[in-house]
Amino acid sequence: MNGRLLSLDVMRGIIMILLAAESAAVYTSLHTITDGSAMDAITQQFFHHPWHGLRFWDLVQPAFMFMAGAAMYIAFSRKKEKGQSWKQQWPHILKRCVWLLFWALAIYSVLSEKPVWELWNVLAQLSVTTLIAYLIIQRSAKFQVLVSVILLIITELAYRYSNIPGYDQPFTEHRNFGTWMDLVLMGKTNSDGWVAINFIPTAAHTIWGCCTGKLLISNKTENEKMKWLLLAGALATAIGFGLDLTGISPIIKRICTSSFVLASGGLVILMTAVCYRITDIGGWNKYAWIAVVVGMNSLFIYILFEIMGYTWINKAVAVFTMPLFGLVLPEQWAQLLTALVTLFGYWWLCWWLYKKKIFFKI
Template sequence: MNLKSSKLFSEDRLLSLDFFRGITMFLLVAESTHLWSVLVQPPIEGTIVESFFRQFHHHPWNGLRFWDLIQPFFMFIVGVAMPFSYAKRKKRGDSEATITRHIIKRCIILLAFGVALHCVYNRKLVWELWNVLSQLSVTILIAYFLMRYKWSTQIVVSLAILLLSEILYRTFPLEGYNQPFVKDHNFGSWVDMLLMGKINNGGGWVAINCLPTAAHTIWGVVAGQLLQSTKIAPKKVQLLSVAGLTILFAGYILDWTSVTPIIKRIATSSFVLASGGWALLALAFSYWLIDIKKINQWIFPFVVVGTNSIFIYLFSNTVGAQWLNEFVSIFTTGFFAWFKTPEFLINLITALSVLSLEWLLCYYLFTKRILFRV
């Protein structure tokens, strides 16, 4: 399908961004169907194949797996899109004050959605701020107010934020929360006790991650401004790649030398650098392949998901996870049990069936040009 022939897309649209957003959301939706959990169960468990699918699960603490990159990708992509959205609003005549009000309103809605999702997960009213949408509500605000400054200022501020986070973790003196890289005994856990009166239930996640991971959204904005610029396309790829490799190696070196371990759950500076590097490299490759080389005929299934990214994320984590998964399981289990199908295959078919239904929902919205915006 020629995506740019669709009325949803203009000729100058950045398809690599649509793809990047879409594949990230597709993977998140797949998680809500329990697909990645099924793929590490017997008979796959204990085989060499399991090590591959373990990459679709978070690392328990110090280390980096592919799945640890998904949230940084999400936050980075939001940043990349911001300069394009800003330019579009300015072109139609929106004032600075109008755009700022829109951004603030958007962040309040994202925060509300993030809190609401935790209520759904817990099946009761709770006040928890660990969801990616809650984190985004802060990182978007920080990136937006920096966006008007030159790129070098944005980069310096982002690095200063990482340094501040590092200092807070290393120097916080309160007993019980003064072990910077120990789960539940660090500065982030203390902030959680202050904000929510509790720490994450065994996971080690902390709400203050919105501070260091703001760098991902800021770097996304800078990358978006670069792609928006008049520089020739190969130069853009070169700059994105060099920047990505630089911070990628910086993050890994901090970890390898035991200066700062890579820990996604508390968003250490080494984690933010390494994951930010992967995000820049992924964008550079996508831009080169899809927008420069025009090898884009295969991206349609992912673009369909990306056009309603926030909607399908919310749907898959509420209606999908709380009802659709079980509803589909009734029929797949009942039908395939007649044929004495192994439990693993039934679970796999169920997950893939739910994923297909949720993709079809995105496709329906796409064909009807129904776009949910926050």
């Protein structure tokens, strides 16, 4: 893999495959089959928790933003070795953030069939967290962690003590400071309770990704790297769940409470440690390419399935597969196989681009 950290490429690829599966309707098809059975408890892990709680699917966006931070630090470090200073790299970072925001707005506008100003998309969030993380990318890990903690504290204080009439219930859906800020920034609110200012607390995920990238390419031994990853991951996870269990700060993904950011960030760091141990240390990478080919074109495939997945691709595939699978299978199972065929189509496209050495970057 040309000296790259395989673990990061694998993790990024897995994240994108999971997101592509959602767009292909794999999880909704599974839910249709398992609804009402004991298996549905597993299927529900692939949907966001409705409010207070944590499911596996709630870790995907933190992982996405964390990996972006890790990749940014590694790219920054390599360019710096070639003589490019922080100031010289700044225009590229700024341009990238502008493009991320553009694509976030483009996705919403295409799906709405009209121009819209909505900032809930992960790309819109990442456009801001990337800027925040880059501003302190050269500082020590201690300083970066301190800044991330300050961001969490600022968010907590804003939610708890802003005391805006009608929006003074910090952990109540549609009645919190984040919802009020949506009205200020966009003149609208999200029906599912998501808020745009999540970029403030979740900047911690991108910052921690930078710290992790710095650690993984450092001169520390593999055992030292594993020790720091496990320690940081376990500590953040314990604090996050501790804040929730003691009632200090409930874990709520949709408004990214400090407990959620810590718990999810800690779990993502632990996942990174496991992946690093398996691939980069253990060398168990025979099938790593399955994920890597998707991760290498992560932005392209994300934009593709977000804009065209639900609106066209899923329907186009179903035109051919549903009549065929419907000959021998019940409709629910035919829908699941159709979703899997769609997912394979996304993967095959990424594999083809990888073989042709075509990589879309901003």
